[in-house]
Amino acid sequence: RKAAKTVEGFDWGRYIWKNNFSAAPVSCFKHAPMADHWADVIDGIKIEVVNRDCPLPDKFFWIAWVVKLAGYKALLRYEGYEGDSSKDYWCNLCTPDVHPIGWCATSNKALVPPQTIMHHCSNWKTFLIKKLTGSKTLPADFQMKMQESLTFPFKSGMRLEVVDKAQISRVRVAMVDCVVGGRLHLRYEDSDVGPFAPLGLGDGTFGGEVEVEDFWCHMQSPLVHPVGWAQSVGHKIKPSGGAKKHNHDMDAGHYLFPMVKEISKSDEQFKEGMKLEAIDPLNLSTICVATVRKVLKDNFLMIGIDGMEAADGADWFSYNASSPSIFPVGYCELNEIELTPPRGYSKRPFNWFEYLRDTNSVAAPVGLFNKELPKHGFLVAHKLEAVDLMEPRLVCVATVVRIVHRLLRVHFDGWEDDYDQWVDCESVDLFPVGWCEMAGFQLQPPTSPVPAITNPIGVKQKKKGRSQA
Ligand code: MLZ
Numbered sequence: 001r002k003a004a005k006t007v008e009g010f011d012w013g014r015y016i017w018k019n020n021f022s023a024a025p026v027s028c029f030k031h032a033p034m035a036d037h038w039a040d041v042i043d044g045i046k047i048e049v050v051n052r053d054c055p056l057p058d059k060f061f062w063i064a065w066v067v068k069l070a071g072y073k074a075l076l077r078y079e080g081y082e083g084d085s086s087k088d089y090w091c092n093l094c095t096p097d098v099h100p101i102g103w104c105a106t107s108n109k110a111l112v113p114p115q116t117i118m119h120h121c122s123n124w125k126t127f128l129i130k131k132l133t134g135s136k137t138l139p140a141d142f143q144m145k146m147q148e149s150l151t152f153p154f155k156s157g158m159r160l161e162v163v164d165k166a167q168i169s170r171v172r173v174a175m176v177d178c179v180v181g182g183r184l185h186l187r188y189e190d191s192d193v194g195p196f197a198p199l200g201l202g203d204g205t206f207g208g209e210v211e212v213e214d215f216w217c218h219m220q221s222p223l224v225h226p227v228g229w230a231q232s233v234g235h236k237i238k239p240s241g242g243a244k245k246h247n248h249d250m251d252a253g254h255y256l257f258p259m260v261k262e263i264s265k266s267d268e269q270f271k272e273g274m275k276l277e278a279i280d281p282l283n284l285s286t287i288c289v290a291t292v293r294k295v296l297k298d299n300f301l302m303i304g305i306d307g308m309e310a311a312d313g314a315d316w317f318s319y320n321a322s323s324p325s326i327f328p329v330g331y332c333e334l335n336e337i338e339l340t341p342p343r344g345y346s347k348r349p350f351n352w353f354e355y356l357r358d359t360n361s362v363a364a365p366v367g368l369f370n371k372e373l374p375k376h377g378f379l380v381a382h383k384l385e386a387v388d389l390m391e392p393r394l395v396c397v398a399t400v401v402r403i404v405h406r407l408l409r410v411h412f413d414g415w416e417d418d419y420d421q422w423v424d425c426e427s428v429d430l431f432p433v434g435w436c437e438m439a440g441f442q443l444q445p446p447t448s449p450v451p452a453i454t455n456p457i458g459v460k461q462k463k464k465g466r467s468q469a
Contacts, residue, residue, distance in 0.1 A: 010397070010445030012433050013090025016070045016383060023070035023433040024382035024400065031182065031220050031428045032435060033149035034072070034094060037139060041093065043069055045136045048099040049076060049091065053114035059097075060112035061104050063128065065135075070383070071433025079131055080117045080124075087116065093138075094146055094438040100138040152179045154219045158252040161225045161237065162186055165215055168281055169302065169316040170236035173227060173246070174215065181431075181439025184224070185393075188213040190241040216392040218428035220258050222320065227251040233297040235318055260298065260320050266367065270301055270321055274364035275356060277327040277339060280305050281317040284389055284421035286340040287332055289355065292364065301326075307342030322370045324406055324424040329356075329363035335404045373405055376425035385436055385443060386410045387429035389421055395436055396444040414446030 016023060026038040043066055051062040064076040067088060077088045091098065104111050113124050121127050139145070156176050164172040174186040191213035217223050227248070230237035240246070270292050278290040282305075293313060294302035299321040302313070309315060319326050329352050332339035341350035347358075356363060378400050386398035402409035406425045411417065423430065436443035 010443065011090070012070065012383075012397075012437075013073055013075060015397070015446075016433070017068070017075065017090075021070075021383050022379075022381065023073075024378055024384045024430075025069070026071055026432045028377040028382075028425075029384075029430060029432050030426060031218065032431055033181070033438070034146060037142070037145045037149070040136065040139055041066075041069065042136070043067070045138065046079070046101055046132065047076075047093075047138055048101060048103050048111070050097045051078075051112055051114055052089070053078070053087070053116050054112055055115055056112070061097075061099070061109055062111055062113055063101065063132070071385075071431075071435065072438055073434040078114050078117070079128065080113055080120055087114070092434050092437050094434070096143070098138070098142075100140055100142055101132060101135070102137070102140075150181070152182050152219060153256050154179050154184055154252060157250050159189070159227050159246070159248075159250050160186075160252045161227055161229050162188075162215055162217065163223045164188070164238050167238075167314050169314050169318075170238050171225065171230050172238040173240060175250070176252070177214070179219070180441050181435060182220075182428075183216055183218050183439075183441070186215045186217070186224075188215065189246070190238075214393075216387075218387075219256070220428045222323070224257065226254045226257055233300050235296055235300065235302075260322065268365045268367055270295055270364055270368055273361055275306075275329055275352075275359075275361050276303070276364045276369075277329060277331050278303050278305065278319070279325045279422045280308070280340070282308075282315065284423070285418055287327070287337055287422060288340040289342045289345075289350070290326075291361070305342075307344045321368065324370050324372070324426070325422075326369065328366040328369050337404060374425060376406060378403060378408055378425055383433055384410075385431040385433060386412070386421070386423075388412065388419075388444070389423075389429060390419075392429070394444050395431065395441055397446050412446075 015021070026032060026035055026041070029035050046063055046065045048061045049064050051060045054060050063079040065079065067075040067077050067085075072092050072094045073090050074093050075088055076091050077085065081087060103109075111128070113121070154176055156178050158176045159173055160176070161171040162174045164170045173189040175189055177185040177187050179185075229235070272292055272295060274292045276290050276292065277287055280286045280288045288308070289306040290303050291306055292301050293304045293316050296302065296318065300318050301321055302316040302318055303326065304313065304316045331337075333352075339350065341348075342355075345355065347354060352363070380400055380403055382400045384398055384400065385395050388394040388396050397413045399411045399413060400408050401411040401420065408423055408425055409420055410423055410430070411420045435441075
């Protein structure tokens with residue numbers, strides 16, 4: 001496991017405490033390590049941690065209680081400080097030096113009180129017994145569960161199919177370079193850069209100016225599939241260059257990929273030409289008028305954003321029919337979300353009824369869409385770490401700014417609203433506060449105001465994605 005790293009200059013704990021923010025609890029992120037073991041991790045629990053106020057050369061432990069939780073991080077106060085908050089400190093609970101009460105006793109480690117308060121009590125043993133009676137702690141197997149949930153089935157060298165970031169309507173074979181906290185750093189096979197181009201440092205940072213043909217995504221992302229998937233469903237795939245024989249022994253097994261939901265058989269089906277609303281895969285801050293362009297096997301659909309489509313369909317994007325990121329006609333209006341009308345269609349206000357008539361098309365039946373509403377637990381203003389899906393090597397400080405049933409609008413702190421992204425509450429690209437630190441991944445802090453000299457109007461660089469008309 002890589003050593004935990006903090007980004008110099010950004011401190012989640014201070015940011016949260018100073019501004020009285022609250023973070024989305026770990027249990028909201030089902031794909032994240034420890035999510036299933038977080039139910040008992042609550043404010044007020046007591047733990048055994050390294051005593052940072054101890055003059056002795058050896059490592060000693062003391063008891064602390066959780067004043068406030070923020071994702072994986074906890075504001076701790078050593079037992080004995082009572083109402084004194086001056087020595088409180090933030091600590092990532094998913095570090096090897098955090099244990100449930102009782103661990104020192106069973107591991108033959110001494111509990112040593114902090115030096116500063118050593119003289120506050122003449123009998124620490126009685127003090128602790130009194131303090132610990134009736135208190136809650138971490139589950140006994142906390143460290144073991146942590147080890148387990150930080151072991152991932154994907155290994156470097158494994159091959160899979162993943163969306164081609166240069167042409168999102170097709171996939172491409174790629175090889176796992178490394179796995180960081182469940183995220184895969186992938187390198188496209190047969191990339192023009194050659195097999196020995198310098199790779200990233202495995203933490204989202206890249207040396208030099210070489211544009212390496214790589215991609216980052218979570219191992220459970222809907223963007224990755226086993227080798228052979230494209231052929232089996234009829235999806236486009238970038239032809240592999242040359243007659244080079246590939247070693248299929250390294251293909252990631254089918255069992256490593258999430259099963260796509262079976263949708264109940266009904267008479268109705270998605271058909272080519274049907275209209276719907278979809279998050280624009282090239283501009284995730286907008287939900288757009290869209291069309292089913294192709295129906296593939298296994299309930300996969302190729303969706304095109306109306307008015308944006310490249311002549312050759314290069315910007316069509318595949319969604320599974322059960323995807324929570326496609327919506328029936330009228331969804332935006334119903335939920336007071338601004339719907340982006342097709343570029344080139346000038347009737348305003350946009351009216352679906354007229355548009356369907358003008359384009360001689362039909363709406364995809366409402367019954368075909370995923371209507372599950374998971375109890376996700378996210379609240380508006382919750383802080384989290386979110387992948388900037390336009391540049392997926394970046395995991396950024398972010399905030400939930402809107403919730404529409406299961407759909408979240410994520411804002412990147414310090415960035416303009418047009419960088420916001422609509423994502424599903426079960427997105428594997430959202431992580432609890434402290435995930436980067438735990439996984440050893442570089443966290444992108446909020447942008448600080450741009451100095452007036454370099455940017456007189458104070459406007460941040462425009463994002464990539466679709467160019468605006
Ligand atoms: N190069 C890009 C980085 C944007 C990253 C934003 N993350 C929320 C730009 O400056 O537009």
